[in-house]
Amino acid sequence: MSIISNISWMTTAAWKRNRDVFLLTWKTNFIPPFLEPILYLLAMGLGFGVLIKGGVQVHGVDVSYLQFLGPSLVAITIMYGAFFECTYGSFVRMHYQKTFDAMIATPLTIEDVIAAEMLWGATKSFINGTIVLLIIAIAGLASFPGLIFIPIIAFLAGLMFASMAMLFTALVPNLDSFNFPFYLLITPMFLFSGTFFPLNVLPSWVQDVAYTLPLTHCTDLVRDLCFNYFGTNDLISLGYVAVMTVILFVASIYLMKKRLIK
């Protein structure tokens, strides 16, 4: 597997490039993950949540709608963080800025560069997810010790979403084409992954479909940890994330190499 053996520690040098850009503009970068969950909690909690009188059940326990929603916001942030970074962000660097071309003229391999992009996407999920986690924890919607593990989940699931995004980046002809994965995959996941309502209210076949989606597993893991719960379903979700990540990670590098090395 030359794809894996061509990745070395040098990938960190490429990762640091993106980190340095992020730190140059950190003030604007930190605004969305702070503001977004607060707005959602206010709108959904104070407005929408009032309509849901009986609350929601999580693993047989009655919880308020806000308690149900809080962890979802972390999961959604994890998905969007990596997916935006490795679609629009990576495409701009690859196509418009020619950053990858400049990098592969150095001892970095193309595999180093693409791996670094995906690791950076995961890092964005980690950063943004952790900020949202902080906000919901302050709002009393996540508890110790479970929440300590959520940043790790943010990075791992972030790597899965980053790899998935990179797959599209390797295939699309232009920036506008990202509308397809966003509207056909990301938005449905955003709505139907047990994020705004529990999946058991849906017809069983829809539930089955929902369980094939990456965000469902990410949401379950985050929510369960917020409630200090870890069961067999979480092990399965972790396995899902691991397998998906490996497949998508390798496939993305393969397709990117095909696109860029001529």
Next chain:
Amino acid sequence: MTFPMADVIVAQKLVKTFEEVHAVDGIDFTIVEGECFGFLGPNGAGKSTTMRMIQCVSPITSGKLTVLGMNVGERPREIKRLIGVAPQENNIDPDFSVHKNLVVYARYFGMDKEISTKKADDLLAFMQLTDKRDVLVEQLSGGMKRRLIIARALLNDPKILILDEPTTGLDPQARHLIWERIRELKKKGVTVVLTTHYMDEAEKLCDRLVIMDKGKIVAFGKPVDLIKERIGTDVVEIDEPTDDIEAFAKEKGWNYERTVDRLLIYSTCCEDLSETLRNKFNLPAIIIRKATLEDVFLRLTGRRLQE
């Protein structure tokens, strides 16, 4: 590892094919240590493709290509560590300032920040960019961007410097500065590999060069030798020639070429030749000038646009 006049880049029957198109079609060349070696040719001749194969970013289709004794397919990381590349396309990082661009790039070579900070300042001074140290790169002029790209290519103290059209689109001042720097680097023992469209540039800088056309090498040698062999020392140019003059040149067995509005006669004894012509025909304008590399180039690759 450095022997005097060692072969640093060797290509044998080198081929690069893109979906049936032979971009590079079986070329052989040897570049020796410390020389400035030029690749000339019209657009699409295969120069840049050859550069990209030397840089190990484009895999070779067949044949053999070694850089500093290493096979490009086998040890790309080691080769890339030892060469410096100034690409044709400006790919400096728009997210960073001038100095930060160099420091970030040096990190791709595993260079320590303290060393690269100093090195970057030295190179900015070398390329006369110190004033622009902390400016964002988008505020640089075209010439400054080129100089920054060359500075960047020198960060790792390369043994071989690859310059793909280093002065295209630059004003004369910027071109001369870059030429001075290239000569200075050559004196320090750096091997320079250069592609260019400018014949004066190739004549001034290159010790040896090849002219490529449609993926093949059509001429090879020292610029002066190429001119002497292919053209002679001088050229007689006749404006608006008639068919009679052409017939006369043909009859005399002269080495000539007729273009849309001129007749060019290549020779080593142009004074006599033009005297003959003047006696025979009533010619208002005969120009005698020195033969240049451009004559060789156009002779070999044709005068039609190649696109």
